[in-house]
Amino acid sequence: xxxxxxxxxxxxxxxxxxxxxxxxxxxxxxxxxxxxxxxxxxxxxxxxxxxxxxxxxxxxxxxxxxxxxxxxxxxxxxxxxxxxxxxxxxxxxxxxxxxxxxxxxxxxxxxxxxxxxxxxxxxxxxxxxxxxxxxxxxxxxxxxxxxxxxxxxxxxxxxxxxxxxxxxxxxxxxxxxxxxxxxxxxxxxxxxxxxxxxxxxxxxxxxxxxxxxxxxxxxxxxxxxxxxxxxxxxxxxxxxxxxxxxxxxxxxxxxxxx
Amino acid sequence: xxxxxxxxxxxxxxxxxxxxxxxxxxxxxxxxxxxxxxxxxxxxxxxxxxxxxxxxxxxxxxxxxxx
Amino acid sequence: xxxxxxxxxxxxxxxxxxxxxxxxxxxxxxxxxxxxxxxxxxxxxxxxxxxxxxxxxxxxxxxxxxxxxxxxxxxxxxxxxxxxxxxxxxxxxxxxxxxxxxxxxxxxxxxxxxxxxxxxxxxxxxxxxxxxxxxxxxxxxxxxxxxxxxxxxxxxxxxxxxxxxxxxxxxxxxxxxxxxxxxxxxxxxxxxxxxxxxxxxxxxxxxxxxxxxxxxxxxxxxxxxxxxxxxxxxxxxxxxxxxxxxxxxxxxxxxxxxxxxxxxxxxxxxxxxxxxxxxxxxxxxxxxxxxxxxxxxxxxxxxxxxxxxxxxxxxxxxxxxxxxxxxxxxxxxxxxxxxxxxxxxxxxxxxxxxxx
Numbered sequence: 001x002x003x004x005x006x007x008x009x010x011x012x013x014x015x016x017x018x019x020x021x022x023x024x025x026x027x028x029x030x031x032x033x034x035x036x037x038x039x040x041x042x043x044x045x046x047x048x049x050x051x052x053x054x055x056x057x058x059x060x061x062x063x064x065x066x067x068x069x070x071x072x073x074x075x076x077x078x079x080x081x082x083x084x085x086x087x088x089x090x091x092x093x094x095x096x097x098x099x100x101x102x103x104x105x106x107x108x109x110x111x112x113x114x115x116x117x118x119x120x121x122x123x124x125x126x127x128x129x130x131x132x133x134x135x136x137x138x139x140x141x142x143x144x145x146x147x148x149x150x151x152x153x154x155x156x157x158x159x160x161x162x163x164x165x166x167x168x169x170x171x172x173x174x175x176x177x178x179x180x181x182x183x184x185x186x187x188x189x190x191x192x193x194x195x196x197x198x199x200x201x202x203x204x205x206x207x208x209x210x211x212x213x214x215x216x217x218x219x220x221x222x223x224x225x226x227x228x229x230x231x232x233x234x235x236x237x238x239x240x241x242x243x244x245x246x247x248x249x250x251x252x253x254x255x256x257x258x
Numbered sequence: 259x260x261x262x263x264x265x266x267x268x269x270x271x272x273x274x275x276x277x278x279x280x281x282x283x284x285x286x287x288x289x290x291x292x293x294x295x296x297x298x299x300x301x302x303x304x305x306x307x308x309x310x311x312x313x314x315x316x317x318x319x320x321x322x323x324x325x
Numbered sequence: 326x327x328x329x330x331x332x333x334x335x336x337x338x339x340x341x342x343x344x345x346x347x348x349x350x351x352x353x354x355x356x357x358x359x360x361x362x363x364x365x366x367x368x369x370x371x372x373x374x375x376x377x378x379x380x381x382x383x384x385x386x387x388x389x390x391x392x393x394x395x396x397x398x399x400x401x402x403x404x405x406x407x408x409x410x411x412x413x414x415x416x417x418x419x420x421x422x423x424x425x426x427x428x429x430x431x432x433x434x435x436x437x438x439x440x441x442x443x444x445x446x447x448x449x450x451x452x453x454x455x456x457x458x459x460x461x462x463x464x465x466x467x468x469x470x471x472x473x474x475x476x477x478x479x480x481x482x483x484x485x486x487x488x489x490x491x492x493x494x495x496x497x498x499x500x501x502x503x504x505x506x507x508x509x510x511x512x513x514x515x516x517x518x519x520x521x522x523x524x525x526x527x528x529x530x531x532x533x534x535x536x537x538x539x540x541x542x543x544x545x546x547x548x549x550x551x552x553x554x555x556x557x558x559x560x561x562x563x564x565x566x567x568x569x570x571x572x573x574x575x576x577x578x579x580x581x582x583x584x585x586x587x588x589x590x591x592x593x594x595x596x597x598x599x600x601x602x603x604x605x606x607x608x609x610x611x612x613x614x615x616x617x618x619x620x621x622x623x624x625x626x627x628x629x630x631x632x633x634x635x636x637x638x639x640x641x642x643x644x645x646x647x648x649x650x651x652x653x654x655x656x657x658x659x660x661x662x663x664x665x666x667x668x669x670x671x672x673x674x675x676x677x678x679x680x681x
Contacts, residue, residue, distance in 0.1 A: 006261060010310040010323035017529075021318055025295065026272030030317030048523040050394065053533075062531045068521035070393040071533040073416050076386040079378065083390020083398070086348055086374050088522045109386070112379035186278050186311045219272075226272040226317075 015041040019063045026226020028183040028216035029057060032096075032125055033064055035193045039200060040067065040092065049092040052081040054101040057131045061096060075106020078113035081120045092200060094121040100130045103139040103163055110169075117174030117208035121199045124165055127216040128237060135221030139163045142240055147221075162240060166213040170246035176208035178247040182215040184233040195245065207249035215241065260308020260325040262300050268320035269297035275312035275321060281305040284312060328505050333468045334359035334401070334498040337427055337491065338367065340475035341399050343506050346425070347373030348398035350387035352380055352406060356439050356495035357429035360401030381406040385413030385426075392422040393532040395520025397479055401427040403495075404437060407445060407453075414488055415454030419534035421549075423482030425475070426460075427491045429498040432658040440658020441494035441580050446635035449492050450608045457546065459553055461489035461560075462607040466583040468502035474605070476509040481560065483514045485552060492607060494631075496580045496660070556609050563611035564603040567593060571600030573674040574618045576640050577629040578604045581661055585629050588666035595667070597674045598622070607636070612643040619647050625677030627670065629653040629661055649677065 015037025023029045040046050049067040053059060055074035062069035072080040077095035085093045102110045102124050113120060129147055130136040136149040140162045144153040154162075166180040177199050181192030192214055199210035215237045217229035224232055262283075269291065275298055276284045285301035297320075300306060308325030331339070338360050341349075349364035351357075364375040378384040384400050391398040402410065407428045417424055428449065432442040449462045461481050465471035471493065478489035521530040536542040564582075566589055568574065577585035582603040589601040600623075602614045615626070625648050628637040634652045641650045653669050655661050 006259075006308075006324040008322060009260075009308055009325045010313040010321070012319045012322065016319060020268055023317065025270035025317075026274055027317055030319065031315065034319050047525055050521050050523060052390070059535070060537075062533055066529060068523050068530045069532065070390055070521050071531075071535070072386060072389075073412060076382070076389075076413070079383040079386035080390035080393070082376060082378075082383075083348070083350065083387035083392070084394045084521070085390075086376060086387075087391040087394035087396040087398070091523045108379055109383050112383065115379075116376075186314045189314050226274050227277045230274065230277070 013038045013041050015046055015066050016064055017066050021064060022060065023057060024220045026217065026219045026229065027057070028127065028214070029125065031183045031189055032123065032214050032216065033061065035189065035196050036094070036096070036123060037065060039193060039197045043197070043200060045092045045200070048090070049094070050084045050088065052077045052084065052093065052095045054097045056098040056101055058096055058098065058125070059132070075101050075104070076109055077101065077106065078109040078118070078120065078122065082113055082118050085118060085120055092203060094123060094200070096123050097125065098131070099124070099126045099128065099138045099140040103165055111172065114169055114172040114175040114209040114211065117176070119203050119206060120209060121203050122211045123196065124211060124213045125216045126165065126213055126237070126241070127218040128162070129218050129221050131218050131221055135218070140165070142236060164241055166211065166246050167242040169211050174208050175211060175247060176249040177202035177210035179245045180213040180241060180243045182233060182238060182243070183217070184215065184230045184238070198248070202249050205249065213241070260306045260323060261303065262306060262312060263322045263324070264298055264300065265320040266291050266297035268318045269295060270318055271295040271297055272317065273298070274315040274317065278311040278315040280311070281307065328503040330501055330503050331468065332359055332499055332501050333471050333493065334429065335363050336468045336472040336504045337475045338363035340472040340506055341425065341479070342367055342371055343508060344397065344476040344479045346397045346399050346479065347371065348391045348396050349373070349375045349400065350378055350384045350391070350398065351400045351402065352378050352384050354403045354406045356431060356498050357401045357403045357427065359498070360427060381409035382413065385410040388424045389413060389417055389420065389422060392417070392424045393420065393520065394522050395517035399425040399427065401429065403429045404431040404433050407448065411448070411454035414460065415452070415456050415458065416534050417488045418452065418458035418460070419456065420532055421486040422488070422532070423486055424488050425478045425482055425491065426488060427493060429493045429495060431495060438658060439495050441496040441631060441660060442658055443494065443579060443581065443631040443635070445492070446607065446630070446632060449490050450610070450639070458549070459608050460487060461485070462492050463489060464492040464578045464605060464607050465497060466579055466603060468497070468500065469504050471497060472504050472506060476507070480509050480511060480514060485556060492579065494580050560606060561609050561611040561613050562605040563614050564601070564605060565614050566590070566601040568600040568602070568614065568618045568621060570598055570622050571618065572598045572622060572624045573627055573670060573677050574600045574602055574623045575627045575629060575670065576602045576604070576636070578607060578636065581629050581631050581655070584661050584663055585666055587663045588670060591663060591667050592670045597671060599670050599674055610639045610643065615640065615643040619644065624648055625673060626650045627653055627673050629666055631655045631660060
C-alpha cells in the first residue's frame, strides 16, 4: 500500500457509478464516459445534470453516469434533450451520440437542435462504423474502409464521402462552441477533456448549442488490438477530420485558446 | 516515486495503459480475473513515477494513482 | 362562468393551458394549425414555451424529454404527422410517460385531403406503433366536450402514466361553439417522483424503456397489462340515449356520433325503438353499455362511422355473436346526414324486430 506521504493523484470520479462498463476491451467509450463525468464533477454539476442517451453500444450508459438520465430512440437524443431543457431551464443537459445515431438517422434532430441554438451539449463519438449492430458502414466510414455493408471498401461513387460533422456544425449560427478531439493518446484525451469542459461552460453561459466530436476506436469491428486501433485513429481518422476548436462563443473570443 | 493500484476485476487487459506508460512499469499478469481477462499489474513498481498516463487511457476506470 | 365562442382547435388549446400544460411541441399541419398558433401566442403569457420542431418525429421526442422531466406537455397534429409520431408513442408507452397528443384527423391514407374522417381509428386504439401497448383515446363530439376532455386527458395520463390521445377531425377542429372552461381537481394525482430533472441531492432517476433481463421484461409487461385491464374495468366513458327498451342500438362516436344523436332522437319521435351508445373513450372501448343493452332489449346494433368500418370490429367483439351488427359507413371525407341515418335506422329496426 502507498506510504502516508503519498497522496492520491488520480481516482475514479464520483460522476460514474460503480457498475463495471460492459464495453469491449480497449473501447474508447469508457474513456469518454470518464471525461464527461470528471468534468461534471469538477464543475459541481452532478446534481444538476440530465443526460440523454443514444442507441448503439452506449444505449445502456445511464447505468454508468451518476446523473439523472432520459434514454432516446436511435437518433432522437437532441429532440429529447430539447424537451428536457425546456422543462428544466437551469439544468445541464447533454446528449451522448455515436456516428450512426447523430450523422445518419438523427442528423435532422442534431442539426435542428444546433439551428435553434438549443442550450444543450452534444458529445459526438465517431469511430467510423456501427459498433453494436456488428460493424456496418456509417456516414463517417472512410473511403476504401471495409465494413460488413461495404465489403469491397466504401466507394465514393456509390455512397459519397465521409461527413465531417464538426466542420458541418461549425457553419451553423446557433452552434456556439464546436470542437473536435480524439482518444488516441493521453495528450489527445486531456485535450478532449478541455473541449468538453468548454462545451458545458458554453451551455451554462447561455451562449447556445455546443458540440464536441471525439474520435473513437472500435477494436472489435475494426479487427485490431486496442493499441493498434488507437494507432489507426491517429493515422487514418485524424487526417480525415477537422481537429481542434472550430468555433468558440463570440463573447469568449480572446480568452484561453487550445 | 509513484504507485498505482489496479482494480483487477475491472481490468480487461486491453494494454492501453501499458502502451501509455513510457517507463515500462506495467505488464499483463499471468493469472486471469473472474471474467477471464489477464489484468495488468505494476510489474516494475520502481519505475512508476505516478504520472497517471496509464489511468488517463484506461477505458474501465480501473487505475488509481498515488504519488 | 364566462362563455366564449371559439373554434374546437382553440378550445382544446386553452383547455390544455388551463390544465397546467406549459410546453407544446409541434409541427404545422392542416387542419390542426390553430393549435400550434394558439400555443405560440398564449404560452409565453403563462410562462410556457411553444417549440416548433423540424418534424413530427422530433416533436414526439421533445414531448418524451419534457414528460420525462415531469412537465405537463402536449402536441397537436394530423394524418401523416400522427403516423410519424408512432415510433415515439411506442417509446412513451414503454417509458410510462404521461403526455397528451391531439390528432385532428384528416382523410387518408397518404396525403389524403382535409375532409373529416375517422380512418385513424385503428391507429388510435391499437397502440399505433411497434410493440404491445395501448393509449387512452378520448373522442369528443363537440367543442365544449373537446375542452372538457383535454383536462381529463392530462389527468388520466398522469394517473396511469401513459399517453392520452384526443381524437378529433377537421370538423370538430374548425367549428365554433360556445365554451366554458372548467378546472379539474388534480389533488388525487400521484407526485412525479420518477422525473429526471437533476438529482438535487437525492437518488438518480433513469427514464428508460428497455429491459434486457427476460424475467424482468415479462414482469413489466404483466404489470402493464394489469393496468390496462384495470383501465378497461374502471375508465370506460360513453353517452347513452334510451337504451332501456331499444330494439336497435346505434353505436357512433365523434362527428358521426353527433349526427347519430340527432338521428336517434328523430327516429324516437317517429316511434322507432332505437337507442344510442356514443363512445367517449375509444380505448378503453365502452363494452359495458353494449353488455347492458344486450341484457335489456337490444336485438341488433348499427355502427355509423366515417371510415370503411373500423370501430365495428370492437362492437362485434363486445357483442360476441349475440346479435347482428350492421355497418353504416361514410367514406372519402363525407359525413352522414340525419335523414340518411334515420332512414337506415328505420330499415334496420324493422329487420331486427322481424328476426328476433
